[in-house]
Amino acid sequence: MTISNLGETVTLCGWVQKSRDLGGMTFIDIRDRYGITQLVFNMDDDQDLCKAARNLGREFVISATGMVVERSNKNLKIPTGEIEIKMTGLNVLNAAKLPPFLIEDETDGGDDLRMKYRYLDLRRNPVRNNMVLRHKMAQAVRRYLDAKDFIEVETPVLIKSTPEGARDFVVPSRMNPGEFYALPQSPQTFKQLLMVSGFDRYFQIVKCFRDEDLRADRQPEFTQIDCEMSFIEQEDILNVFEGLIRTLFKEIKGIDLPEVPRMQYSDAMRLYGSDKPDTRFGMQFTELNDVVKGKDFAVFDNAELVVGINAKGCAGYTRKQMDELTDFIRRPQIGGTGLIYMRHNEDGSLKSSVDKFYDEASLKLWAQAFNTEPGDLVLIMAGQKDKVRKQLNELRLEMGTRLGLRDKNTFSALWVLDFPLLEWDEESNRYHAMHHPFTSPKPEDIDMLDTAPGEVRANAYDMVINGTEIGGGSIRIHDRELQSLMFRHLGFSAEEAQKQFGFLMDAFEFGAPPHGGIAFGFDRLCSIFAGLDSIRDVIAFPKNNSGRDVMIDSPATIDQKQMNELKIRSVL
Numbered sequence: 001m002t003i004s005n006l007g008e009t010v011t012l013c014g015w016v017q018k019s020r021d022l023g024g025m026t027f028i029d030i031r032d033r034y035g036i037t038q039l040v041f042n043m044d045d046d047q048d049l050c051k052a053a054r055n056l057g058r059e060f061v062i063s064a065t066g067m068v069v070e071r072s073n074k075n076l077k078i079p080t081g082e083i084e085i086k087m088t089g090l091n092v093l094n095a096a097k098l099p100p101f102l103i104e105d106e107t108d109g110g111d112d113l114r115m116k117y118r119y120l121d122l123r124r125n126p127v128r129n130n131m132v133l134r135h136k137m138a139q140a141v142r143r144y145l146d147a148k149d150f151i152e153v154e155t156p157v158l159i160k161s162t163p164e165g166a167r168d169f170v171v172p173s174r175m176n177p178g179e180f181y182a183l184p185q186s187p188q189t190f191k192q193l194l195m196v197s198g199f200d201r202y203f204q205i206v207k208c209f210r211d212e213d214l215r216a217d218r219q220p221e222f223t224q225i226d227c228e229m230s231f232i233e234q235e236d237i238l239n240v241f242e243g244l245i246r247t248l249f250k251e252i253k254g255i256d257l258p259e260v261p262r263m264q265y266s267d268a269m270r271l272y273g274s275d276k277p278d279t280r281f282g283m284q285f286t287e288l289n290d291v292v293k294g295k296d297f298a299v300f301d302n303a304e305l306v307v308g309i310n311a312k313g314c315a316g317y318t319r320k321q322m323d324e325l326t327d328f329i330r331r332p333q334i335g336g337t338g339l340i341y342m343r344h345n346e347d348g349s350l351k352s353s354v355d356k357f358y359d360e361a362s363l364k365l366w367a368q369a370f371n372t373e374p375g376d377l378v379l380i381m382a383g384q385k386d387k388v389r390k391q392l393n394e395l396r397l398e399m400g401t402r403l404g405l406r407d408k409n410t411f412s413a414l415w416v417l418d419f420p421l422l423e424w425d426e427e428s429n430r431y432h433a434m435h436h437p438f439t440s441p442k443p444e445d446i447d448m449l450d451t452a453p454g455e456v457r458a459n460a461y462d463m464v465i466n467g468t469e470i471g472g473g474s475i476r477i478h479d480r481e482l483q484s485l486m487f488r489h490l491g492f493s494a495e496e497a498q499k500q501f502g503f504l505m506d507a508f509e510f511g512a513p514p515h516g517g518i519a520f521g522f523d524r525l526c527s528i529f530a531g532l533d534s535i536r537d538v539i540a541f542p543k544n545n546s547g548r549d550v551m552i553d554s555p556a557t558i559d560q561k562q563m564n565e566l567k568i569r570s571v572l
């Protein structure tokens with residue numbers, strides 16, 4: 001309802017947001033999906049109606065009829081703010097108990113309470129807007145992929161486990177006592193089979209399930225935009241899906257995302273210490289082994305890697321600020337031991353925390369390596385290569401945050417390419433597939449599978465936005481022999497491989513086309529678009545950090561009769 005409806009008689013249905021009783025007049029704000037409209041009840045016009053209005057409580061469901069009139073006291077902040085409805089009829093469709101928290105943009109409800117009454121939380125504008133955004137994004141994804149001839153195919157939810165690295169959720173089968181289905185961690189094998197079937201271009205916006213220990217902001221069930229294509233090379237996948245992401249930015253946020261730059265995995269690790277660098281800001285790593293070794297400073301001399309960053313404009317950091325940074329890198333989650341620094345003071349002088357070992361001439365070489373200017377602060381860490389890179393990555397992100405370089409409304413996307421095929425797992429003492437076992441090695445690296453498995457690169461790629469991995473995929477193996485070889489390197493016996501993946505390897509013998517694909521984390525993508533830190537806020541009914549739905553109180557025990565039917569004996 002807006003000013004263009006002046007003079008019309010209208011009926012509005014919705015919830016009572018709030019009421020104000022001024023004696024002769026009663027004002028009710030009615031809320032529906034589209035916003036808030038002011039209803040006016042006048043004692044002089046209709047006493048009974050006015051009295052009925054006074055009895056309305058918050059969140060009562062009403063149907064209200066009246067004439068659209070111009071408001072004397074306009075509120076130009078809301079679309080309905082120029083009008084009000086002069087009431088002639090009111091129907092209470094349902095009374096409501098006082099809600100346990102305010103149904104307003106800023107609510108007084110804590111997290112737990114809002115989750116317990118999520119259906120009320122979803123009445124609030126910010127939460128509902130997130131759901132609307134999610135809907136729009138899903139529609140835009142479908143439009144884009146449909147226009148590119150992808151077809152959406154539903155794959156089963158009750159399947160057999162697919163090894164994607166996480167634990168499966170399992171479902172007991174009543175008809176097959178002692179046997180279990182697994183819920184898909186992703187539709188990986190099915191989408192590959194669809195390629196063998198000749199579907200050519202597949203997608204699905206699909207629920208996936210992973211029974212992982214819940215780290216912050218993980219949900220046991222989440223949604224992927226899952227895609228697969230045949231007769232393509234990596235370049236085709238990158239182009240089609242870069243197009244998808246750029247289209248989403250354009251259609252949903254009106255942002256022209258520039259062409260997405262590409263970076264080798266090895267460069268990402270060397271320059272950012274991370275396979276998902278936040279490229280909203282520079283502050284790339286500078287390696288210093290050649291510059292600092294051989295000056296009797298044991299910490300540097302004994303380190304595999306000495307590496308640092310230039311925090312521009314931070315030379316004036318106080319003692320306290322420096323201590324904060326040292327405490328930061330020493331936190332157990334980060335595990336750094338020490339931080340060495342050099343200030344490039346405003347007067348041009350160079351001052352380091354290890355002046356005992358490094359004279360002015362040496363520090364000049366540091367300054368050169370980091371390309372410092374007066375006012376800059378160089379932060380250096382040393383240690384075992386992989387560890388120190390990870391630690392410096394955390395420090396770089398922290399400095400980015402401190403310097404305000406990680407604005408939520410700035411978007412920087414990146415393709416990270418050529419991931420290692422295999423990753424050594426300390427716990428099981430063997431190699432695991434870094435992406436999944438169906439990922440193809442780079443043909444030129446296959447020979448190294450026997451000699452240097454850790455060096456073999458995969459035809460695998462991730463898309464990263466603002467330091468978050470939002471999608472990943474690979475060109476697949478489509479040949480039985482190579483797939484068997486891969487399983488062998490992953491420690492599967494021929495029998496195990498046949499038992500678990502015989503269906504896929506058999507399919508490869510019936511004319512499997514070359515194929516590859518990608519999956520995007522849809523919840524994560526939505527949360528980035530919404531400027532939110534958590535994916536919970538873009539999920540209608542999320543679970544809490546212990547994997548519980550506190551609204552329906554799940555998971556829950558089942559009764560003995562169900563247990564008996566499933567031939568499960570109580571373990572309690």
Ligand code: ASP
Pocket residue numbers: 164185186187188227472473474517518519
């Ligand atoms: N199935 C993979 C995943 O869930 C994505 C892919 O390789 O397409 O990460």
